[in-house]
Amino acid sequence: MTGATQKIPTMCPMNCHPTLCGMVAEVEDGKLVKITGNKDHPDSQGFLCVRGQAAAEIIGNPKRVLKPMVRDRRNDASWREVDWDQALDFITSRLRIAGRERTAIWGGHGILANNYGLASSGQLLARFANLYGCQSWVPAMICWGMGGFGLGLTGALEVNTKEDISANSNLIIMWGANFHSQPNTTRHVRAAQKRGAKLVTIDVRRTEVAAQSDDVFLLKPGSDAALALAMMHVIIAEDLADADFIAQHTIGFTELRDHVADLTPEWAATETGIPADRITALAHDYANSQPAAIIMGGSSIHKGANAWQSARAISCLPALVGGYGVAGSGLGERHGARAHGAGFQSITADDQRKPGTYVPSQMSEITESLDDGRVKALLLFGSNFISSFADATRVAGALDKLDLVVCHDLFMNETARRHADVVLPATAWLEDVGCKATHTHVYLAEKVLEAEGEARPVQDVVRDLANRLDVDDVYPWSSQEEMLDTVLDHPGTGYATIADLRKNGGMAPMNVSHVAYPTHAFATPSGKIEFYSERARSVGLPPLPSHSDIVTDGDAYPLALGTGRTLTQFHAFYDHGQALPLLAKRDPGGILWLSPSDAMARGLGDGDAIRIFNHRGGFDAKAHVTDQIPSGVVWMRDGVAGLNNVTSGDKVLPDNALDFFYFTVGSAKFAANVEVTKG
Numbered sequence: 001m002t003g004a005t006q007k008i009p010t011m012c013p014m015n016c017h018p019t020l021c022g023m024v025a026e027v028e029d030g031k032l033v034k035i036t037g038n039k040d041h042p043d044s045q046g047f048l049c050v051r052g053q054a055a056a057e058i059i060g061n062p063k064r065v066l067k068p069m070v071r072d073r074r075n076d077a078s079w080r081e082v083d084w085d086q087a088l089d090f091i092t093s094r095l096r097i098a099g100r101e102r103t104a105i106w107g108g109h110g111i112l113a114n115n116y117g118l119a120s121s122g123q124l125l126a127r128f129a130n131l132y133g134c135q136s137w138v139p140a141m142i143c144w145g146m147g148g149f150g151l152g153l154t155g156a157l158e159v160n161t162k163e164d165i166s167a168n169s170n171l172i173i174m175w176g177a178n179f180h181s182q183p184n185t186t187r188h189v190r191a192a193q194k195r196g197a198k199l200v201t202i203d204v205r206r207t208e209v210a211a212q213s214d215d216v217f218l219l220k221p222g223s224d225a226a227l228a229l230a231m232m233h234v235i236i237a238e239d240l241a242d243a244d245f246i247a248q249h250t251i252g253f254t255e256l257r258d259h260v261a262d263l264t265p266e267w268a269a270t271e272t273g274i275p276a277d278r279i280t281a282l283a284h285d286y287a288n289s290q291p292a293a294i295i296m297g298g299s300s301i302h303k304g305a306n307a308w309q310s311a312r313a314i315s316c317l318p319a320l321v322g323g324y325g326v327a328g329s330g331l332g333e334r335h336g337a338r339a340h341g342a343g344f345q346s347i348t349a350d351d352q353r354k355p356g357t358y359v360p361s362q363m364s365e366i367t368e369s370l371d372d373g374r375v376k377a378l379l380l381f382g383s384n385f386i387s388s389f390a391d392a393t394r395v396a397g398a399l400d401k402l403d404l405v406v407c408h409d410l411f412m413n414e415t416a417r418r419h420a421d422v423v424l425p426a427t428a429w430l431e432d433v434g435c436k437a438t439h440t441h442v443y444l445a446e447k448v449l450e451a452e453g454e455a456r457p458v459q460d461v462v463r464d465l466a467n468r469l470d471v472d473d474v475y476p477w478s479s480q481e482e483m484l485d486t487v488l489d490h491p492g493t494g495y496a497t498i499a500d501l502r503k504n505g506g507m508a509p510m511n512v513s514h515v516a517y518p519t520h521a522f523a524t525p526s527g528k529i530e531f532y533s534e535r536a537r538s539v540g541l542p543p544l545p546s547h548s549d550i551v552t553d554g555d556a557y558p559l560a561l562g563t564g565r566t567l568t569q570f571h572a573f574y575d576h577g578q579a580l581p582l583l584a585k586r587d588p589g590g591i592l593w594l595s596p597s598d599a600m601a602r603g604l605g606d607g608d609a610i611r612i613f614n615h616r617g618g619f620d621a622k623a624h625v626t627d628q629i630p631s632g633v634v635w636m637r638d639g640v641a642g643l644n645n646v647t648s649g650d651k652v653l654p655d656n657a658l659d660f661f662y663f664t665v666g667s668a669k670f671a672a673n674v675e676v677t678k679g
């Protein structure tokens, strides 16, 4: 016992990208004694929200899984502890029976706790899947993938940084975005406001950022594209567009002009619920306040049948006013995006994918493949699968049919309890070296502690499985540092290495532009912003930005369900937060926002226990009666246990559109209309 305290810079294990906060871990005699925010961290500057503070409770937590466990029947009583060899032998024997094409591997957000941005763990799972020849699907489908599809069709995947917006924007539109999902953007928006910039919020409810905004527009869930199209109508009709930019850097303007000619603010008023004169005023404000930035939400806005069309239509607005490639304009930071120049080396070995019959990265078809026997074994890493996938009741039924479900995680979760045959203990973020990246920096996530119990990191498990299955070259590196160096070996990182990061306080600026598309070279087939997308047309989708009628679940379920983020939970992390006492106390379960009129019509009061349901399923929560949400709309944070029992697992985009971009787009609708009664 030396009693000396070491202060080691590291990163928060949550993945609130674009916010990733720096931490300092204080360690004495190999034990964690304290976690604080890192004041020297350029992105977070000492900020650490309650979730980051609660992360300390992962270490030494009595609920943590510390040994491999196997059971012969799927009931809680039959778990028995085994050693790693026994667990891996058990898994391997079942995988051999299933065969490689009937085996699937899926990594959730949890595997990125110390490598978000580089996604080295996700890449390793993909590498294993390619070299082994098993099923593997791209996880952006449970998150921002469908919005990315809309943005990508336009040619607008890059973003301006928060620092650029802070310094240069005259107007900032938070479109389905909230400070709770990207807290480190807050100080930059406030700095812009101090300079005199105007802040506008567009959302389905009055969020925390709405309270600080100069203007708030509440729209019906799924109607964002209608609002953007009507704004385009006004900008074109009143000659507020940037003709030079349009001529030089876009295609399809004539078709767009004709297309939006009838999409008036009066038309959009019916679709969105926002009065026509306010839509016109918003369009004027946007066109006349350049440079003006639109910050889109990270996940929830990209879920819903119309979500890709929303992103597509919104991303056409900056092009109309000449905003791409301009400081303070274009689109601001969002989850999953990259700044211009950012990038990492791929280690996925896609070119060595073993030939096979593969289920596409299309959520509806994945569920079907679990149900119809095309998949018999499922290896889950850092994922509470039934909390992530839409139409969870159907997914759960399909998981029941599998011959093997393996969960590698920190804690038991709903999927592990109900469906797993094997649970493997995973290392926590402080127990393994990692590296994370924001839009502007790479950060070392140093190994601070030895692993608790028999926990092992993803790479050890994957490597051991590969060895047992005779799959070569899955982990050709001599250490995790060497693997991370391989991923960092890219001009976007300035060819950073773990050794250099260690020498330089654990961080390095990335070689990026704070302004997206500085050379006006857009990653579309034409190289220009595409108001008209031939790619979309080629797969049977509308080639021009469009709004589709909002499809509901029928008159029996009149309330449109919106979802989003709070500061007290992150998806379903840590067994829906209930494994960490601080989060469990702050946020013990689902809270549904509903308007006073909707509550009164159902005889509900604030705090009442309620049942939320539709024809797909239901779940229990508590009512939060508030005038901060319009009647007809209800809202809940994502990740609540049971929430996806009510969401739609129907496909949105055709299979032949899935491979347009490096991320996949096979998200389900995730939309839901519900009814609420006393629970």
Ligand code: SF4
Pocket (backbone or CB within 6 Å): 012, 013, 014, 015, 016, 019, 020, 021, 047, 048, 049, 050, 051, 052, 053, 183
């Ligand atoms: S916002 Fe909170 S949870 Fe997210 S990275 Fe920062 S400290 Fe962690």
